[in-house]
Amino acid sequence: MKSPRAPAGARKRDCARRGSGDADAPVRACADDGDHAQKRRFRSGSARRVLCALFACAVFACAGCERKERVFAFDSTNPLAVNPEVEWALVSVPYAACYSDADYASAVTTHYRRGEVLMVQGMRTVTQGDKRERWYAFESGWLPQSALSIYANKLRADNAARQLLAQ
Numbered sequence: 001m002k003s004p005r006a007p008a009g010a011r012k013r014d015c016a017r018r019g020s021g022d023a024d025a026p027v028r029a030c031a032d033d034g035d036h037a038q039k040r041r042f043r044s045g046s047a048r049r050v051l052c053a054l055f056a057c058a059v060f061a062c063a064g065c066e067r068k069e070r071v072f073a074f075d076s077t078n079p080l081a082v083n084p085e086v087e088w089a090l091v092s093v094p095y096a097a098c099y100s101d102a103d104y105a106s107a108v109t110t111h112y113r114r115g116e117v118l119m120v121q122g123m124r125t126v127t128q129g130d131k132r133e134r135w136y137a138f139e140s141g142w143l144p145q146s147a148l149s150i151y152a153n154k155l156r157a158d159n160a161a162r163q164l165l166a167q
Helices: 008-019 033-043 046-061 153-167
Strands: 090-091 095-099 110-112 116-117 122-128 129-137 142-143 150-152
Touching: 090 153, 110 142, 116 153, 150 153
Parallel strands: none
Antiparallel strands: 090 116, 090 150, 095 110, 095 142, 122 129, 129 142
C-alpha cells in the first residue's frame, strides 16, 4: 500500500487498477477513494456551470442594489412631541367637559371637541364607592379617561386624530 504522500498520479493509477477488469492487476485499496470521488464531482462541467450561474446571479443582484437616500422631515418646533416621558391624549368623544378637579361635581373650566390632541400633565385615580376611574390633568383642567385615548407621542396622537376625523 502506498503512503498517503504518494504523488497524485500514483494514487490515480491505484484507483484505476482497482476498477479494471485485468485479472493480473493487484487489487489495492485506494487510501482516499472518497476524496477522489468528491474531486471528480466538483470538477465536472455541470458543477462549474452551476457555480458560475450562482456567481453571475449574485453579481447582478448586488449591482442592482443602489443606496437610495431617504429624506425624513423632522419638525423640531415641539421637542416634547417625541419625548418618551410625555404622554398625549386624543379627545375621542364628540364633546368633553374639562373640570377644575378630578371630580364630576367640580366646576367646568373649558370644553374640548373630538380630535383635539392635548399634552398630559398628570394623572390621578379616583375611587367613588366601589368604582375606580382614572383622570388626566391638562393645562386647563381634568378629563376622565372615558373621554380620551392616550398615546406615547404626539405624532401617533395626531395620526389617530386624522383617522378619527376622517370617519
